[in-house]
Amino acid sequence: MITVSYQINKKLEILFEDGAIGKSIIQEIDEDYLYLGIPMNEGMYYPLNRGDLVEGYYTDDKGNIYKFKSEVVGRKHDKIPLIIINIPTEVHKVQRRRYVRVDYVTEISYALLKDYSEETKKNILQGEFIKGYSLDISGGGMRAKISSEVKLGDHVMVSVPIESYEFVSLCKVTRIERDQESKLFICGLAFKDMDGRTREKIIEFIFKAMRKTIRSK
Numbered sequence: 058m059i060t061v062s063y064q065i066n067k068k069l070e071i072l073f074e075d076g077a078i079g080k081s082i083i084q085e086i087d088e089d090y091l092y093l094g095i096p097m098n099e100g101m102y103y104p105l106n107r108g109d110l111v112e113g114y115y116t117d118d119k120g121n122i123y124k125f126k127s128e129v130v131g132r133k134h135d136k137i138p139l140i141i142i143n144i145p146t147e148v149h150k151v152q153r154r155r156y157v158r159v160d161y162v163t164e165i166s167y168a169l170l171k172d173y174s175e176e177t178k179k180n181i182l183q184g185e186f187i188k189g190y191s192l193d194i195s196g197g198g199m200r201a202k203i204s205s206e207v208k209l210g211d212h213v214m215v216s217v218p219i220e221s222y223e224f225v226s227l228c229k230v231t232r233i234e235r236d237q238e239s240k241l242f243i244c245g246l247a248f249k250d251m252d253g254r255t256r257e258k259i260i261e262f263i264f265k266a267m268r269k270t271i272r273s274k
Contacts, residue, residue: 059148061115061123063091070264071096071103071113078261079103084139090130092139105129105140114151114264122151151267158195159266163218165191169205170212170227186216194219196260198228198247202236207244209233215246219262224255 063086071079079096086092096103105111109129116122125145133139151157166186189203199217207213211230216223232245248256 059123059150061125061145061148062117063115063144064118067115067117069093069113069115071105071111072264073098073103078264081140084137085135086144089144090141091127091144092133092141095138095140107131111142122157124149124151157263157267158193159263161191161194161199161219161266163191165189165201165218166216167201167203167205168214169207170214186214189215191217192243194259195263196256198231198245200243200245202239202241202243204241206242207233212249213244213246219259222258224251224258226251226255 063083065083065086067083069081069083071081073079073096079098081093081096084092084094096105107129110126111129112124112126114122114124126147127142127145129140129142131141133141165188167189168186187203187205189201192200192202194217199215201215203213207230209230209232213228213230214225215228216225227249228246229249230244231247234243235241236243
């Protein structure tokens with residue numbers, strides 16, 4: 058049995074049927090229950106009702122990530138409205154990495170910045186991008202299959218669609234393989250200048266993909 062050390066003021070994520078990920082904070086803990094702030098997603102509240110089953114993720118102080126399931130047993134109003142859930146008993150430890158990576162194959166656009174500087178980065182946004190394909194993605198980077206030959210340490214600008222959102226990010230090439238069949242290059246790319254909002258969008262997308270995978274098993 059997995060034992061999790063839940064702590065007050067720690068964040069957790071609740072997954073909803075419409076694909077949204079509600080962010081909440083543990084406000085109180087007693088022997089049997091966790092008292093959570095009402096989950097929010099992009100400024101919208103996602104209230105929960107007695108009897109609702111909840112599924113989500115909790116990260117402890119050591120960076121361990123746990124997937125949990127629990128049930129809403131009631132509400133409480135103590136300065137702010139709180140959702141009361143049973144302390145989860147159905148808990149699974151998930152991949153312990155800074156960023157969870159999931160398979161993601163889609164068409165992307167990229168442009169090479171062989172001699173990187175802030176000026177070339179600015180200019181490349183006005184230039185032509187080349188078609189490539191993503192293979193997987195995480196909050197910290199991605200693997201992509203491209204036709205251009207690159208070297209370790211090169212910089213690449215990528216444009217990647219995730220659902221209805223498309224982000225552009227500077228990347229550094231951290232790994233290179235050659236696909237023997239297609240002769241294309243498979244590159245490990247680390248995101249270098251990504252803002253917090255975009256990273257959160259990617260992580261939300263990853264959680265949705267993880268949930269679909271878990272439920273299909």
